Amino acid sequence: MDSICHYRNSEPAASGDGPLRGLRVALQPNFSVAGWPAEAGSKALAQFTALEDATIVRRLRRAGAVLWGSTRMSEFGFGLRGSQAGGALLERAADVELVLDLMGESRAAASRAGVCGFKPSYGLVSRCGLVDLIPSMECCGLLSRSLAQIREILKVVAGPDEGDFSLPDEKAPDFSSQAIDPSRIRIGVLREAREALSAGAQASLQASVDELARAGFSMVEVSLPEHGLFPVVHRIAGSVEASSCAGRYDSVRYGARAPGGKNWNGMYIRTRGAAFGALLKSYLIQGAFFQFDRYGAFEDACRIRARLVAGMERLAAEADFLLLPAVDGAAPEAPATLAETYAQFAPTLFANVTGQPALFLPARPGAPGAGFQLAGPRRSDPRLIALGEHVLKGRKGGGQ
Amino acid sequence: MSPIDYSRRVFCGQLTSADTGREVLLAGWVDAFRDHGGLLFIHLRDRSGIVQVVFSPEIGSTAVCQQAASLRAEYCIAVSGEVKPRLPGTENDHISTGTIEVMVKELAVLSESDALPFPISEKAMVAGAPSASLDHVTEDLRLQHRYLDLRRPSMRDHLIARHRIFQCARQFLDSRGFVEIETPMLTMSTPEGARDYLVPSRVHPGKFYALPQSPQLFKQLLMIGGMERYFQLARCFRDEDLRPNRQPEFTQIDIEASFIDEEFIYEMIEELAVRMFAVGGIELPRPFPRMTYAEAMDTTGSDRPDLRFGMRFVDVTDLFSQTQYSIFRQILQRGGRIKGINVQGQSDRLSKNVLQNEYAKEIVPSFGAKGMTWMRAEKGQLASNVVQFFSRGEQEALRARFGVADGDVLILIADPSHAVVTSALGQLRLHLANRLGLIPAGRFCPVWVTEFPLFEATEEGGVTSSHHPFTAPDRTDFDPRNVEELLALRSRAYDLVVNGEELGGGSIRINRRDLQRKIFDALGLSEEETMNRFGFFLRAFDFGAPPHGGLALGMDRTVSMILQTPSIREVIAFPKNRSAGCPLTGAPSTVKREQLAELGLLNLGGTDKLAGADTAENRVDHLSWVSRIGIAAGERAMMEEVLDQAEALASIATENAGKEEPIWGVVPVANRTRPGTRAQRSPLAETGQLLKSAPAVKGSYFKVASILE
Missing domain, CATH: 3.30.930.10 (Bira Bifunctional Protein; Domain 2)
Incomplete structure (x- = not known):
């Protein structure tokens, strides 16, 4: 268990009596829980202890959830290198895990653990009290064996929060369970996403297409010719935001200060040079490149982002939901460089760029591959989860 | 006022009670004024000082008094009137002319002044009142x-x-x-x-x-x-x-x-x-x-010794030749030195916490030494976190060498490099003196520093002049190719x-050609190079300098x-x-x-690269600087690779960008404070909790490295 755990709560008792009473929740040390270490996987926050609960943590506690502890994580949750996300579910120590999703981490961790993983719409769940890195893209992802549990949690945590300056004041949608009529639902398969896959991954995608078709959904092929620009936009805009966000790690208010800095600048350069790992550092330096040297290219990436968001919204006229691959078997398992990291998350990062909800479902037992993603338009979260529940229920019934 | 005859002008600051009864013409600026309803007092200032002038309807005409009422600070005026002693009890000890005043008969406004960007008046008009201060003016x-x-x-x-x-x-x-x-x-x-x-x-x-x-x-x-x-x-x-x-x-x-x-x-x-x-x-x-x-460096760690206070360095290397204390033993095995200072009678003000957490952990490492050892003398014993590692003999020898009395604080710095020991201890000496207020005010301690090294070693294994190459050495019979001998030469310089x-x-200075040539030889400068750089100057030495x-x-x-x-x-x-x-x-x-x-400066250098000139700054160094992130040698290749990719990404983004407005997020809100909410002080700031995770704190402030060098 120690290998999974960053911090283990010594008094895991429910403090509230609500709809989540007794539900065991694990999270990552980039979620603030008052009194818990919140180092976010980085030396830049070494020895940092959270002073207050994050909004989401407060809402979970009030609803009776039990905070089990935090799992080891990658530096600021960027990628899964060094992360044990999903481990608490595998060990059956927790029922639900919260995993920050910057480019698909929660869905990839779910795939690794063979459980469901859900990235909500951007702006649905408060990020107040989270250690952030890419504010315009990251969301609190949820891992569980049960989509009902994910639905119950969202019922409690979604919705406006005064403490989150970036959250819209949109009312949360209704997360009650709802019925799905497959005959009235079109599911699109994105041609460009399929064609980008290796042969083996295409075969497992086809198995999920077949599963959904057999369940009675109408399957259609849709196309977004600029699909290949998703990683370009994510990598440029994400790195600029990360570089800007990481500016706060100055060893003045928190973190460890490297000795020997003769003046303020020396203190910054030494401390920050020692604080960040090589992978994150290369991301921050790349972000600085776009901020200081090629700002025009950053703006161009943001123009393309507008086009990609509009393009995905247009596809909603052709298909109610999209079926997409979740992992590309050809991508490296434990990426050490930025290019490898982006290759690993190529199938998932689109949802972070557009802010739409995405659900990872593990493959039907016996089917090839680990599983697939379903995605819907922004704020279609309750229907997307209902769709997932319908698919899983179909498997239990042993129809095929 | 009748035409002004400036030759009659007298200076404000030079008037004394001996001038009582005299008719005087003064010119200057309105420093300050007080209006006592009908009676107007003005501090008139010129270069020599300030005198109070009084406008009273009993002395000046109505027109003069009306004009006086319009005066403002820093109006340039001339007045004439009679010097009178002030009434007892109204003297002003802020100004040298505080026992007299001038009763104005005539006034001329020579030039008006706009409102001032900051106060100029420094002298209060009433005895005992506080003087104005410029503290808040940038x-x-x-x-x-x-x-x-x-x-x-x-x-x-x-x-x-x-x-x-x-x-x-x-x-x-x-x-x-x-x-x-x-x-x-x-x-x-x-x-x-x-x-x-x-x-x-x-x-x-x-x-x-x-x-x-x-x-x-x-x-x-x-x-x-x-x-x-x-x-x-x-x-x-x-x-x-x-x-x-x-x-x-x-x-x-x-x-x-x-x-x-x-x-x-x-x-x-x-x-x-x-x-x-x-x-x-x-x-x-x-x-x-x-x-x-050498003495200045050995005893104060600086070639600019501040001799207003003690705390001279004491070398205690020899006392630890047999020590069991492993840190000292390892440093001595590497040929290192141990020196210290005695901060006499300050143990009350240098708590264990200050010595260990501020000085040993923060301040001394910022001076370049790895750490420091401190001991407080109390009840005839040395007390510290390491004193248990010192033998009885070592403790006794330390006490004797430093002449320790109860209440003293001994601070030792040990390092394999003597230069690190003296430099860190020198900075520490000044830091402690300032912090503890050990520098007596009004004391001036001049000193001549002499016998500087003539040369300093360069990284390339040669030598360079410490001062300039025309400084005379202390002896002339040296071998210009023997670096060791050159570094031992003293100069005839003085500070x-x-x-x-x-x-x-x-x-x-050097006045002989042969000696000057030898110095250039030692610096590795050829005859041709020296003639190119200083030819006009050296030629003069050929004619009987x-x-x-x-x-x-x-x-x-x-x-x-x-x-x-x-x-x-x-x-x-x-x-x-x-x-x-x-x-x-x-x-x-x-x-x-x-x-x-x-x-002819427009095309100078132009876009062409100058032969031999440095090319543009390395992009990794540049980005490392602007983002204040140190890049280790082993990380450079990775950064270069990522920047190559970033260049390619930039091209793709630029080629594919359309005419859409750029978006910075997917929901139509920017970070903002909601209407109706107000910024407020966090209760965590009030309780000091915000300081809990800070690496360095002083009182209720975050502590940072110095902002200027």
């Missing part, structure tokens, strides 16, 4: 309106005192047979080691004069020219990195004399310094003590240091020390600010394109 605002700032009596006093000090120096040097000679401002670059300010030549396009960093070469040429004793109040220019107390142009008293030795310089400069400091009422004790460079500040320095030497005293710094001002800008009429700019004139400024064209 220095740049003062510099922007320097002409107003100079009206303040304290600035005026500084400039007048500066003039007195300069006059005193001129008279003294004249009395010793020195001749004041000006040397050119437009000249060749001199080898002082700082960057030059360059002046483009219009007549010789593409060529430049340099403003002098000092008149060094010219004053030596004046000696060869037979002037024998020269001085100049010389303006010097150095384009150096910004420091709080440094100006890009500054004034020095530059002195050179022939047929003299060090003793001549010491005697004369001491006498000069004594007289200059006496202008400020400061008595310097003569003769000034002398300290060799005058007062209170840890170098006020000036100089040397006896006399033995000579001299010195230069930084006058801005000296005057600032004599007047005890917080910065040298307080003793300069129109100084540059800390960013080497002039807020008053806006210099430096851009210039017209035509001006550049006329000077």
